[in-house]
Amino acid sequence: AQKVTQAQxxxxxxxxxxxxxxxxxxxRDTTYYLFWYKQPPSGELVFLIRRNSFDEQNEISGRxxxxxxxxxxxxxxxxxxxxxxxxxxxxxxxxxxxxxxxSYQLTFGKGTKLSVIP
Amino acid sequence: DARVTQTPRHKVTxxxxxxxxxxxxxxxxxxxxxxxxxxxxxxxxxxxxxNRAPLDDSGMPKDRFSAEMPDATLATLKIxxxxxxxxxxxxxxxxxxxxxxxxxxxxGTRLTxx
Numbered sequence: 001a002q003k004v005t006q007a008q009x010x011x012x013x014x015x016x017x018x019x020x021x022x023x024x025x026x027x028r029d030t031t032y033y034l035f036w037y038k039q040p041p042s043g044e045l046v047f048l049i050r051r052n053s054f055d056e057q058n059e060i061s062g063r064x065x066x067x068x069x070x071x072x073x074x075x076x077x078x079x080x081x082x083x084x085x086x087x088x089x090x091x092x093x094x095x096x097x098x099x100x101x102x103s104y105q106l107t108f109g110k111g112t113k114l115s116v117i118p
Numbered sequence: 119d120a121r122v123t124q125t126p127r128h129k130v131t132x133x134x135x136x137x138x139x140x141x142x143x144x145x146x147x148x149x150x151x152x153x154x155x156x157x158x159x160x161x162x163x164x165x166x167x168x169n170r171a172p173l174d175d176s177g178m179p180k181d182r183f184s185a186e187m188p189d190a191t192l193a194t195l196k197i198x199x200x201x202x203x204x205x206x207x208x209x210x211x212x213x214x215x216x217x218x219x220x221x222x223x224x225x226g227t228r229l230t231x232x
Contacts, residue, residue: 044226047221047222105151106221
C-alpha cells in the first residue's frame with residue numbers, strides 16, 4: 001500500500017527565514033511519481049512539482065527547492081527567504097505509475113500548514 | 119488559460135436531500151478524478167474515469183454515492199441521500215495520460231450537510 005507521511009502538522013516562521021517541509025513516502029513499486037501541491041487560504045490546489053522515481057536530481061525553481069533521496073524515501077521541500085504569500089497548506093503526494101490512471105492516482109499526505117509571519 | 123471548472127462552489131443542504139456536483143474537465147483531458155477533503159481524513163480519492171469509463175470507484179461509498187461522465191465535457195458526483203458526515207470539500211481533477219504533466223485540480227465544491 002502507498003503511504004505519505006508529513007510529520008510536521010504546522011510550522012511558523014518569520015518572513016525571510018528558510019523553511020523545510022518534510023515528506024516521507026512508502027511504496028513497493030520501483031516506478032512511481034512524487035508531487036508537491038500548495039493549498040492557499042482560498043482553497044484551490046496548486047501544482048508545484050512532479051518528479052519520477054528515476055530522477056533523483058534535486059531541483060530548484062526560484063525560492064523553491066526539492067531534495068529527493070530514494071535511500072531514505074524522502075522528498076523534502078525547502079522555501080528560501082520565505083514570504084507572507086507562502087502561507088498555505090502544502091501537500092506531498094505519491095502517484096501510482098501502475099494504475100489505469102497513469103501517475104494521476106495520488107495518495108496525499110495530511111499536509112503541513114505553513115504560516116509566515118511578517 | 120485552461121482550467122477545471124466545478125459547480126457549485128458552495129452548497130448547503132439538509133440531511134436526506136440529493137446533492138449533485140458538476141465538473142468540467144480541461145478540453146482534451148481523458149482522465150477525470152474525484153477527491154474528497156476532510157479535516158480528519160485529508161485528501162482521499164473517491165473515483166476516476168478514463169475516456170469516460172469508470173475505472174475505479176473503490177474509495178466511494180456505493181450505497182449513496184454515484185459518479186458519472188455523461189460526455190467528455192461533464193463529470194458528475196451525486197450523493198443521495200446526503201448525511202452530515204458527507205460534509206467536505208470535493209475536488210475534481212483532470213489530466214491526459216501520455217502527456218508528462220500533472221493533474222489539474224478544480225477549485226472544489228464545499229458541501230455542508232446540516
